[in-house]
Amino acid sequence: MKRVLVTGGAGYIGSHTVRALVEAGYDVTVIDLLRSSFGTGNRAAVPAGVRLIEGSCGDVAVLERAWRESGGFDAVIHFAALILVDESVREPARYYENNVVCSLRLFDFALRAGVRALIFSSSGTIYGNFTGRGLIPESAPLVPINPYGRSKLMTETMLHDLLAVHPAARAMTLRYFNPAGAKLDLSLGQMRPLATHLVNVAAEAAVGRRDVVRVFGSDYPTPDGTCVRDYIHIEDVVDAHVLALRALQAGEPSAVLNVGYGQPYSVLEVIEEMKRVSGAPFRVEIGERRSGDPPYLAADPRLIKEMLGWKPRFDSLETICRTQFLWEKKRQSLTI
Numbered sequence: 001m002k003r004v005l006v007t008g009g010a011g012y013i014g015s016h017t018v019r020a021l022v023e024a025g026y027d028v029t030v031i032d033l034l035r036s037s038f039g040t041g042n043r044a045a046v047p048a049g050v051r052l053i054e055g056s057c058g059d060v061a062v063l064e065r066a067w068r069e070s071g072g073f074d075a076v077i078h079f080a081a082l083i084l085v086d087e088s089v090r091e092p093a094r095y096y097e098n099n100v101v102c103s104l105r106l107f108d109f110a111l112r113a114g115v116r117a118l119i120f121s122s123s124g125t126i127y128g129n130f131t132g133r134g135l136i137p138e139s140a141p142l143v144p145i146n147p148y149g150r151s152k153l154m155t156e157t158m159l160h161d162l163l164a165v166h167p168a169a170r171a172m173t174l175r176y177f178n179p180a181g182a183k184l185d186l187s188l189g190q191m192r193p194l195a196t197h198l199v200n201v202a203a204e205a206a207v208g209r210r211d212v213v214r215v216f217g218s219d220y221p222t223p224d225g226t227c228v229r230d231y232i233h234i235e236d237v238v239d240a241h242v243l244a245l246r247a248l249q250a251g252e253p254s255a256v257l258n259v260g261y262g263q264p265y266s267v268l269e270v271i272e273e274m275k276r277v278s279g280a281p282f283r284v285e286i287g288e289r290r291s292g293d294p295p296y297l298a299a300d301p302r303l304i305k306e307m308l309g310w311k312p313r314f315d316s317l318e319t320i321c322r323t324q325f326l327w328e329k330k331r332q333s334l335t336i
């Protein structure tokens with residue numbers, strides 16, 4: 001199982017995973033919108049030698065080209081998506097079109113073409129307003145509270161139904177919590193034109209790329225009133241994909257797995273840590289809540305550890321913030 005199609009492979013998580021797959025000896029093809037249409041991918045994030053096809057993974061002509069040029073795939077890893085919760089509230093049709101309809105076309109095409117191994121990027125957002133106590137297990141109710149989360153739930157459901165009529169195929173659905181940080185050697189990091197996720201936004205403020213960090217709501221039912229999330233270092237997210245691919249290769253059954261540390265931090269705690277590692281006293285403004293944000297999301301990671309033997313290597317907020325800060329500094333000089 002050596003030939004792998006990666007959609008969204010020029011984006012943040014996709015490009016880091018592509019790098020690891022190439023290092024592990026896989027023959028990788030990437031489909032990404034890059035900066036065409038509403039894409040956010042960066043050509044420079046894709047390693048030289050990787051086949052890169054610019055286009056939508058929901059476009060059958062693009063898929064046919066990818067299959068033709070590569071000679072077919074043993075596995076598909078599907079990262080491509082629109083990813084912003086508040087944008088999905090404002091533009092639900094675009095989210096359902098890109099995240100659900102494109103995923104349907106891709107999975108249906110791949111399964112009909114004989115692909116036996118699929119990995120899908122889902123999200124912890126799928127749990128919505130978790131009302132239980134403590135960490136969220138995969139068995140928790142799935143009640144997403146925004147169109148982005150619902151697009152992930154719809155795609156999970158669809159994938160499950162498609163697998164039922166392709167019994168030889170299997171899928172790993174990975175529900176990431178909050179991936180953040182950059183590679184430890186700073187050779188790669190987030191390259192989106194406009195940062196929207198907290199750790200990136202705070203790092204941008206720390207290097208002076210933006211004036212202020214806005215906190216969206218301080219009246220949530222959490223210890224300090226700000227939203228609580230489970231931040232996970234990008235390299236541990238990548239490890240989860242390599243292990244998931246190997247498990248599928250070894251004939252393991254389909255699974256739905258949380259990818260998080262089970263270590264919750266509030267927005268204010270992340271901001272404090274970024275100020276500490278950077279030494280930059282950037283300005284913080286407390287504002288109104290943003291629509292679609294659940295107050296608390298933190299993964300119960302037991303299942304992925306048991307099933308894939310996943311062992312977090314960088315589970316410290318300090319490492320996440322430090323690598324993001326240093327990457328942001330480096331990025332300024334690279335102008336990417």
Ligand SMILES: NC(=O)c1ccc[n+]([C@@H]2O[C@H](COP(=O)([O-])OP(=O)(O)OC[C@H]3O[C@@H](n4cnc5c(N)ncnc54)[C@H](O)[C@@H]3O)[C@@H](O)[C@H]2O)c1
Nearest residue numbers: 008011012013032033039040041056057079080081121123
């Ligand atoms: N970053 C997070 O915090 C987070 C959390 C949970 C889940 N996820 C999921 O992980 C996946 C990757 O997220 P990311 O943070 O790397 O985002 P990203 O925006 O950096 O990367 C997404 C990539 O997909 C591409 N793309 C979007 N639609 C496409 C299409 N139709 N065809 C081809 N390419 C397309 C974009 O150009 C971009 O390069 C997404 O599915 C996202 O929903 C991300």
